[in-house]
Amino acid sequence: MIHVLAFITAKPQQRDAVLKIFTDNLPAVHAEDGCIEYGAAVDVTGATPAFGPDTFVVVEKWRDREALAAHGASPHMRAFAAAIKDHVADIQVHVLQPA
DSSP states (O other), rough: OEEEEEEEEEETTEEEEEHHHHHHHHHHTTTSSSSEEEEEOOOOTTTOOOTTTEEEEEEEESSHHHHHHHHHSSSHHHHHHHHGGGEEEEEEEEEOOOO
């Protein structure tokens, strides 16, 4: 299994717009062969340390590297990237495996 944590930081006050685009894309991602888990998470109110109001984390699990590669190359993910590019300040992706 492959785990992915993607830290997406929107431009100031653009997180809701990016999350809307993300949420609209969820059905297509969940339908992908090899998708085990894929969803967004934000800070718990009042938690410290916090990522802040502009950042959310995408928590993903994929069956294997091939499924993850197909996900990245899919038309809906290319469309997602194009749709958010003007709203995002930074994206950091960490691809992990179980220890």
